[in-house]
Amino acid sequence: MSAHANLERRRQAIYGWLLLSPAAVLLTLFAFYPSVATLWSSMFSRGTRRKPTEFVGTENYSDLFADPTFWIVVKNNLLYAGITIPVSIFIALSMALWANGKIRARGFVRTAYFTPTVLPMIAAANLWLFFYTPGLGVLDQIGSLFGLPSVNWLGQPETALWAIIIVTIWKEAGFFMIFYLAALQTIPEDLKEAADIEGASRWTYTRRIVLPLLMPTTLFIAVNAMINSVKLIDHLFILTKGGPSDASKLILYYIWEMAFAFFDAPSAAAMTIMVIAVLGIVAAVQFFYLDKRTHYQ
Amino acid sequence: MTTPPFVKLDGVAKRWNGQLGVEGITLDIPEGSFTALLGPSGCGKSTTLRLLAGLELPDEGKILIDDRDVTTSAASDRNLSMVFQSYALFPHLSVAENVMFGLKVRRVPKKERLEKLHRALEITGLLGLEDRKPGELSGGQRQRVALARAIVAGQRLCLMDEPLSNLDAKLRNAVRKDIKKLQRDLGITVVYVTHDQTEAMSMADTVVLMKDGHIQQVGAPEDLYSRPNNTFVAEFVGAPPMALLESGVLGGFGEGKTIGIRAENIQIVPKGDGRMRCTVTESEFLGAETLIGLDHAGTTGLCVLKPGLSMMAEGNEIDITFNDENLHVFDAAGQRLAG
Ligand SMILES: Nc1ncnc2c1ncn2[C@@H]1O[C@H](COP(=O)(O)OP(=O)(O)OP(=O)(O)O)[C@@H](O)[C@H]1O
Ligand SMILES: [Mg+2]
Numbered sequence: 001m002s003a004h005a006n007l008e009r010r011r012q013a014i015y016g017w018l019l020l021s022p023a024a025v026l027l028t029l030f031a032f033y034p035s036v037a038t039l040w041s042s043m044f045s046r047g048t049r050r051k052p053t054e055f056v057g058t059e060n061y062s063d064l065f066a067d068p069t070f071w072i073v074v075k076n077n078l079l080y081a082g083i084t085i086p087v088s089i090f091i092a093l094s095m096a097l098w099a100n101g102k103i104r105a106r107g108f109v110r111t112a113y114f115t116p117t118v119l120p121m122i123a124a125a126n127l128w129l130f131f132y133t134p135g136l137g138v139l140d141q142i143g144s145l146f147g148l149p150s151v152n153w154l155g156q157p158e159t160a161l162w163a164i165i166i167v168t169i170w171k172e173a174g175f176f177m178i179f180y181l182a183a184l185q186t187i188p189e190d191l192k193e194a195a196d197i198e199g200a201s202r203w204t205y206t207r208r209i210v211l212p213l214l215m216p217t218t219l220f221i222a223v224n225a226m227i228n229s230v231k232l233i234d235h236l237f238i239l240t241k242g243g244p245s246d247a248s249k250l251i252l253y254y255i256w257e258m259a260f261a262f263f264d265a266p267s268a269a270a271m272t273i274m275v276i277a278v279l280g281i282v283a284a285v286q287f288f289y290l291d292k293r294t295h296y297q
Numbered sequence: 298m299t300t301p302p303f304v305k306l307d308g309v310a311k312r313w314n315g316q317l318g319v320e321g322i323t324l325d326i327p328e329g330s331f332t333a334l335l336g337p338s339g340c341g342k343s344t345t346l347r348l349l350a351g352l353e354l355p356d357e358g359k360i361l362i363d364d365r366d367v368t369t370s371a372a373s374d375r376n377l378s379m380v381f382q383s384y385a386l387f388p389h390l391s392v393a394e395n396v397m398f399g400l401k402v403r404r405v406p407k408k409e410r411l412e413k414l415h416r417a418l419e420i421t422g423l424l425g426l427e428d429r430k431p432g433e434l435s436g437g438q439r440q441r442v443a444l445a446r447a448i449v450a451g452q453r454l455c456l457m458d459e460p461l462s463n464l465d466a467k468l469r470n471a472v473r474k475d476i477k478k479l480q481r482d483l484g485i486t487v488v489y490v491t492h493d494q495t496e497a498m499s500m501a502d503t504v505v506l507m508k509d510g511h512i513q514q515v516g517a518p519e520d521l522y523s524r525p526n527n528t529f530v531a532e533f534v535g536a537p538p539m540a541l542l543e544s545g546v547l548g549g550f551g552e553g554k555t556i557g558i559r560a561e562n563i564q565i566v567p568k569g570d571g572r573m574r575c576t577v578t579e580s581e582f583l584g585a586e587t588l589i590g591l592d593h594a595g596t597t598g599l600c601v602l603k604p605g606l607s608m609m610a611e612g613n614e615i616d617i618t619f620n621d622e623n624l625h626v627f628d629a630a631g632q633r634l635a636g
Contacts, residue, residue, distance in 0.1 A: 190385035193352050198399030198450070199373040208398075212389045295389035295430075 035276060042269035053266075060270040070271075072246050073254045076161055080250060081229035084168045089221055091173040093214070096180030097206070110181065117175040125238035128167045129154075132239070157247035160240050164248050167235050172228060176221045183217040184210070215294040222290075223283055230275060251275055301364060303328035303486050304349070304454065309358030311344055318344045319510040322358065326488065326503070328453070331480055333501035334490045337533070341510040342490040343382065346456050349488060351375050362454065377454040378447040382462065382490075384439050386431040386446075392418075393427040396445045403450075417449040420479060436463040441472070448479065455480075458490045473500060494534055498522070506530055528631040531557045532598070537588060539625070543595040547572065550626065554634070557625035560588070563601045563617050571616025575599060580608040591617070 042060055047053035064070045099109050116124060131138045134152040143151065153163045187210065195205040211218075233253045236242055242249030242257070249257075251271065259268035302325035311318040319341035326332050334342040347353045349360065351372035360368045367375050378399075386395050396417055400410045418424045421441040431439055440460060447455050460476070461469045477500050480487045491497050497504050498518040506513045506521060506529075514526040525531035531539040537560050544554035568574075575591035582588075587607045591599040601617060609615070626634045 188383070188385070190381050190383055191387060193350075193372070194379070194381060194385035194387075194446075195398070195402075196352070196372040197350060197377065197379045198402055198446075200398070200402045201373075204402055209387055209389075215389075 038269045038272050042266055042273050044266055046264055046266050060266045064267060064270055069246055069254070073249050073251050076247070076249055077230070077251045079161065080165055081226065083165050084172065084229050085222065085225040088169045088172040088176060088225055089218065091169065092176035092180055092221070095173065095177045096184055099177070100181060100184045113174040113177050115174065116171050117178070121171065121232065121234035122238060124171055125167065125235035128235070129238060132163055154240050155244060157244050160244060160248040164235065164239060167239070168232055172225060176225070179217050179221055180214065183214050187213050212295060216296055219286060219290050219294055223286055226282060227279065230279060302326055303363060304488070305361040306349070307359045309348055309355045309360060311348055311353055311355050317510045319348070321511060324505060324512070324515065326486060328486055329484050330502045331477070331487045331489065331500055332503045332505060333497035334488065334505050334507060335494060335497040336492065336507035338492055340507045342492070342507060343458055345507070346458055346488060346490050350377060350379050350456055376452055377456060378450050378452045379455070380443045380447045380457040380460045382458040384431070384443045386439060386442055388431055391428050391430055392423060392434070392442050395431065395442055396449050398446065399450045413449050417445040420448065421445040437468050440464060444476070448483065452485070454486045454488070456488050459492070461496065476500070495536070498534070506533060524633070525557070525625065526633050528555055528557065528627050531625060531627070535559065537600050538598055540599040541597050542599070546593070546595040553629045555627040555631065557627065558619055558623060560600045560602050562623035563619050565601060565603070566616050566618050568616050571618045574614055574616050577609045577611055577613040577615060579611065582606055582608065
């Protein structure tokens with residue numbers, strides 16, 4: 001009997017490893033190994049023709065902390081994340097609740113919301129360039145109708161980052177809405193009816209039933225939005241290139257600049273490690289803290 | 298009856314894109330009564346109940362509850378509670394939160410809320426399960442949570458859509474008694490949907506038998522059993538259902554009519570003394586008696602009950618007889634003729 005159970009357990013273990021190994025191999029090759037290699041190279045100095053690379057420990061990190069641009073970029077990115085994450089989630093949720101209701105032309109509304117997602121970020125950025133361009137841009141054209149002066153949205157430090165933020169929200173909200181729509185479809189109709197009979201208003205129903213049932217989706221979207229707030233920088237290349245005077249520069253863009261414009265690979269590696277660490281910690285908090293308060297069906 | 302009915306439906310109809318849901322539903326339900334909507338699947342029982350609840354709005358007709366015209370009122374304004382066919386429990390809320398949901402919405406003070414919760418859980422036998430989620434309960438327990446949620450609000454009208462459909466036979470019997478007792482004790486009016494005729498017959502004061510979106514007969518259970526309005530009712534009510542004979546088979550009724558007769562009114566008699574000679578097609582032992590299925594040209598569902606275990610061989614020929622006063626006569630369209 002126990003021999004049989006043992007055999008069964010061993011077989012289960014073999015199955016487990018077999019199922020695990022493809023993902024494990026790929027992750028090791030393309031995620032874990034590069035991360036470790038990056039960590040390793042972040043602890044060496046930048047090699048020049050006269051000075052070969054040498055082990056410097058945390059010197060690259062302390063250099064970064066002393067770099068004022070680094071702090072500007074961090075601040076920019078925090079603002080960028082702090083605005084784009086909640087706003088795009090909020091808009092996605094509102095649009096989903098609306099598009100899930102009994103409205104006319106529902107299919108059209110859904111498609112319209114989803115269009116920005118299908119567009120490559122570069123194309124989207126070009127589109128927005130057309131909105132933002134001073135004088136010729138749509139925004140200015142509309143403004144001039146009301147006698148407002150022309151504004152160089154992308155060209156001045158006060159508005160550049162905000163212009164970028166709006167493009168990101170526009171791009172993300174439709175994508176997140178699709179997840180919310182899918183989640184809303186899984187909420188049975190009769191819950192609404194039961195709540196109706198109990199006398200719950202539409203708002204009470206949304207707050208006490210729908211939002212809690214959407215929590216797993218919200219958690220998923222929040223993690224994605226957070227990753228995007230670091231990852232999504234394609235439009236920077238088209239719209240502002242991080243300028244003017246670093247006003248719209250984000251971390252990943254700065255990393256790219258470090259590595260491929262200034263050829264300072266060790267600094268770029270150090271920054272990358274810090275981004276990974278921060279993202280890892282935040283994702284862990286989101287999962288372990290919010291997960292406990294989330295109901296999965 | 299001088300008091301106006303508590304619930305009144307008057308010529309209510311509901312269609313979906315011209316497709317019939319229900320039609321011509323006219324019904325008076327007195328306060329404190331137990332009314333069962335009975336009928337085969339898809340006949341419009343749930344639709345009628347949902348119209349009453351305000352989850353669907355009728356295309357025609359009027360609905361009055363407690364002398365108030367609620368035809369177009371929202372569900373929440375109708376002061377009723379409902380048990381759903383699918384329970385409709387909130388999956389992320391515990392049993393206690395589910396039951397108290399309506400009380401919270403209606404801003405009942407916490408102390409009163411907890412008292413009512415305790416009483417509702419006590420009645421439905423759910424004490425000790427307060428903190429479980431619906432997903433952690435058995436089907437029967439979920440059903441009782443739905444029941445508790447419906448009675449906790451203390452509404453005078455309670456609608457139930459097949460609340461026992463997911464219980465096993467034994468539990469169903471027990472809960473059936475509980476619901477009936479609850480209804481009497483609380484003095485509430487219950488409208489109860491079921492496709493199980495024994496459920497309807499044993500619980501209800503009034504049975505409403507429906508078919509294809511139309512009411513076939515409204516009456517006390519014994520009325521439906523002993524004076525069926527038409528052949529559909531005759532064949533639907535009772536186990537075994539009433540046997541139907543073409544009038545030509547028996548002498549003295551003319552042509553083109555249908556004669557109904559129940560198994561318990563048929564006697565087996567020695568060969569030569571009977572009014573009909575039939576062939577035995579099957580014997581089914583039911584416990585206290587044995588059901589003998591019979592075959593004869595121009596009849597459907599003919600059978601006879603014999604006490605105890607008394608199987609008869611298939612293909613045997615036997616003679617049967619019955620009294621004319623036990624016969625039900627229906628016209629060519631299937632409607633009952635006087636008598
Ligand atoms: N939302 C709807 N859209 C279109 N047709 C519907 C809708 N709801 C019900 N119907 C139709 O109305 C008729 C009555 O349905 P209803 O749900 O009332 O049946 P029921 O008597 O409750 O059956 P069951 O015992 O299977 O629950 C059916 O023919 C059904 O197809
Ligand atoms: Mg139904």
